[in-house]
Amino acid sequence: MQERVNVAVDAMGGDNAPGQIVKGAVLAINERKDIKVFLVGKKEAINTELAAYTYDKEQIEVINADDIITNDEAPVMAIRRKKESSIVIALNLVKEGIADAFVSAGSTGAILVGGQFIIGRIKGVERPPLAPLIPTTKGVSLLIDCGANVDARSSHLIQFAKMGSIYMENIIGIKNPRVAIVNIGAEEEKGNTLVKETYPLLKNCKDINFIGSIEARDIPSGFADVIVCEAFVGNVILKLYEGLSTTLIGEIKRGLMSTLKSKIGAALSKPALKATLKDFDATKYGGAPLLGLNGLVVKTHGSAKSVEVKNSIIQCTTFKEQRINEKIKENIMKIE
Amino acid sequence: MQERVNVAVDAMGGDNAPGQIVKGAVLAINERKDIKVFLVGKKEAINTELAAYTYDKEQIEVINADDIITNDEAPVMAIRRKKESSIVIALNLVKEGIADAFVSAGSTGAILVGGQFIIGRIKGVERPPLAPLIPTTKGVSLLIDCGANVDARSSHLIQFAKMGSIYMENIIGIKNPRVAIVNIGAEEEKGNTLVKETYPLLKNCKDINFIGSIEARDIPSGFADVIVCEAFVGNVILKLYEGLSTTLIGEIKRGLMSTLKSKIGAALSKPALKATLKDFDATKYGGAPLLGLNGLVVKTHGSAKSVEVKNSIIQCTTFKEQRINEKIKENIMKIE
Numbered sequence: 001m002q003e004r005v006n007v008a009v010d011a012m013g014g015d016n017a018p019g020q021i022v023k024g025a026v027l028a029i030n031e032r033k034d035i036k037v038f039l040v041g042k043k044e045a046i047n048t049e050l051a052a053y054t055y056d057k058e059q060i061e062v063i064n065a066d067d068i069i070t071n072d073e074a075p076v077m078a079i080r081r082k083k084e085s086s087i088v089i090a091l092n093l094v095k096e097g098i099a100d101a102f103v104s105a106g107s108t109g110a111i112l113v114g115g116q117f118i119i120g121r122i123k124g125v126e127r128p129p130l131a132p133l134i135p136t137t138k139g140v141s142l143l144i145d146c147g148a149n150v151d152a153r154s155s156h157l158i159q160f161a162k163m164g165s166i167y168m169e170n171i172i173g174i175k176n177p178r179v180a181i182v183n184i185g186a187e188e189e190k191g192n193t194l195v196k197e198t199y200p201l202l203k204n205c206k207d208i209n210f211i212g213s214i215e216a217r218d219i220p221s222g223f224a225d226v227i228v229c230e231a232f233v234g235n236v237i238l239k240l241y242e243g244l245s246t247t248l249i250g251e252i253k254r255g256l257m258s259t260l261k262s263k264i265g266a267a268l269s270k271p272a273l274k275a276t277l278k279d280f281d282a283t284k285y286g287g288a289p290l291l292g293l294n295g296l297v298v299k300t301h302g303s304a305k306s307v308e309v310k311n312s313i314i315q316c317t318t319f320k321e322q323r324i325n326e327k328i329k330e331n332i333m334k335i336e
Numbered sequence: 337m338q339e340r341v342n343v344a345v346d347a348m349g350g351d352n353a354p355g356q357i358v359k360g361a362v363l364a365i366n367e368r369k370d371i372k373v374f375l376v377g378k379k380e381a382i383n384t385e386l387a388a389y390t391y392d393k394e395q396i397e398v399i400n401a402d403d404i405i406t407n408d409e410a411p412v413m414a415i416r417r418k419k420e421s422s423i424v425i426a427l428n429l430v431k432e433g434i435a436d437a438f439v440s441a442g443s444t445g446a447i448l449v450g451g452q453f454i455i456g457r458i459k460g461v462e463r464p465p466l467a468p469l470i471p472t473t474k475g476v477s478l479l480i481d482c483g484a485n486v487d488a489r490s491s492h493l494i495q496f497a498k499m500g501s502i503y504m505e506n507i508i509g510i511k512n513p514r515v516a517i518v519n520i521g522a523e524e525e526k527g528n529t530l531v532k533e534t535y536p537l538l539k540n541c542k543d544i545n546f547i548g549s550i551e552a553r554d555i556p557s558g559f560a561d562v563i564v565c566e567a568f569v570g571n572v573i574l575k576l577y578e579g580l581s582t583t584l585i586g587e588i589k590r591g592l593m594s595t596l597k598s599k600i601g602a603a604l605s606k607p608a609l610k611a612t613l614k615d616f617d618a619t620k621y622g623g624a625p626l627l628g629l630n631g632l633v634v635k636t637h638g639s640a641k642s643v644e645v646k647n648s649i650i651q652c653t654t655f656k657e658q659r660i661n662e663k664i665k666e667n668i669m670k671i672e
Contacts (some may be wrong), residue, residue: 074525109521137583150520150528184486184571189410192486192568216572217579232528233572235520236552240576243553247473248584248616255612256605265604269591272598276591280584 008090008099011041013106022049024309029059040090075109091118094295101296101316115297124332125292132288138222152230154198164226170322180224183213286315344426344435347377349442358385360645365395376426411445427454430631437632437652460668461628468624474558488566490534500562506658516560519549622651
């Protein structure tokens with residue numbers, strides 16, 4: 001029998017928990033025989049949801065957790081105090097080697113803090129970046145870092161570039177991924193202190209394909225595969241991406257519904273429009289990995305529905321198969 | 337006779353110079369008798385363009401400038417060396433009091449450097465921010481700073497908040513404009529060092545309506561009128577706004593053109609769609625002012641066409657009428 005990938009899933013995290021999370025877990029194991037899911041959370045609530053589905057009972061195990069960490073709680077405090085929360089219990093499954101990976105749609109802050117405190121960093125990794133995929137007209141780009149580690153140093157950004165390259169090459173399958181640093185102009189001398197310091201160091205990295213600066217306007221057209229920036233800027237890019245897409249699509253819908261003629265036009269063009277906009281969507285790739293930990297932690301959208309949860313769980317198998325953490329370890333050791 | 341507002345216009349700046357710039361100037365003076373434009377640039381080229389129009393000769397004066405500063409040149413060097421460039425000559429008109437304002441679609445860097453070097457800052461203003469208006473579903477918001485002054489201090493951000501409030505109240509006509517600081521979470525304790533330092537200072541400002549943090553996802557919905565950030569982050573927001581809007585609208589057009597049915601639908605819905613997207617467009621307000629100088633400097637898009645140039649020129653009259661610089665002076669003096 002082939003070896004299973006064991007994924008601990010936070011059944012209580014996100015806006016649609018536990019319903020959509022449990023459904024996503026069932027979809028994942030029904031699609032892949034090589035996955036076992038530990039559903040962590042309030043046992044009764046999870047079992048009620050599970051009762052609606054048919055699935056191989058060997059592939060799902062429910063682990064009780066009485067507590068929940070909410071988005072409003074201060075992450076460090078919550079991780080320290082709520083030992084019985086689904087996040088802490090699930091992370092401990094990874095720490096103990098029972099699970100290979102952890103997937104959650106819950107509090108980003110708690111997941112980031114918990115990942116570092118409980119699972120711990122790979123030796124040599126200074127900061128584990130949160131690296132979501134964002135949609136572009138050419139496919140997807142990895143935006144690294146969007147986490148809570150603000151005020152980064154250039155040595156962190158170099159590691160982000162290396163870890164991001166490994167991820168894009170091995171998980172997304174892009175050969176020799178193009179790495180660029182977010183900047184306010186294309187020239188080497190442009191930028192703030194951090195970027196000016198980091199640019200020549202990236203240029204000297206032999207094991208990445210550094211193509212220079214990227215201005216924010218060139219991100220949506222897929223100018224680079226790995227987009228390196230410190231977390232504050234990355235967070236702004238990620239959230240503006242989401243906010244502006246939603247707003248523009250909303251405005252277009254409003255326009256289409258504004259007159260009788262346009263309503264008829266909208267009805268005719270809807271299927272084609274839907275297909276195009278579906279291309280411009282990164283959720284099919286799963287959630288955002290927190291790279292550089294002794295185990296995989298994947299953060300999915302707070303609003304994730306079952307399909308995104310399923311994709312996030314399946315993503316964990318590629319991560320294990322491709323030995324991403326071993327590759328990061330080798331790479332980080334090399335630079336030390 | 338009423339007093340005229342004298343505007344020096346860089347006839348050679350931008351992708352569409354001198355044709356669209358000259359046309360914009362003619363449109364402006366034909367709409368408003370109280371404006372005089374100094375068209376600065378290569379005299380022959382300007383006169384050739386002007387020959388196509390009918391206008392009051394008293395309202396346009398051509399000032400020759402043999403040189404042009406391009407976007408590729410290092411701004412400080414260019415401003416120092418190219419004394420005969422349209423930007424330097426036009427800025428000197430403002431410095432000497434011949435012109436009240438300067439409008440250019442040319443090199444942002446050169447305009448920012450030239451504005452500070454030649455016209456100079458209002459006493460007490462530490463850094464003059466470049467503050468474009470960005471479209472939102474509620475109208476427009478002022479994004480301040482998007483200039484070249486990276487690595488800002490909190491005292492700069494406080495001044496940006498004050499200058500931005502004065503601008504939005506007096507030029508755009510928003511009473512008691514809501515001021516927010518760009519952050520990676522809504523809570524006061526969130527953010528990088530600069531934001532954490534600035535937040536309580538903004539909270540203590542009596543003369544602005546500070547509403548707290550703004551996450552980038554809430555910018556497009558018009559959550560705040562004055563959006564305060566340091567220039568690197570502002571630049572990223574501005575350029576991503578432009579790039580993502582262009583990309584998404586392009587994707588939607590592609591979708592609409594992808595099948596025969598959708599093409600018919602597109603033809604029917606086009607007028608309504610166009611009207612909606614026009615609402616989501618800030619160019620009608622003119623260009624981005626560089627605030628805090630002893631005179632007004634307005635940067636319009638490099639790709640600006642005549643209507644945007646016209647609006648940028650007309651914008652200068654409101655700036656003068658509303659005595660923005662006097663208001664900034666009073667306000668900055670007060671905090672010292």
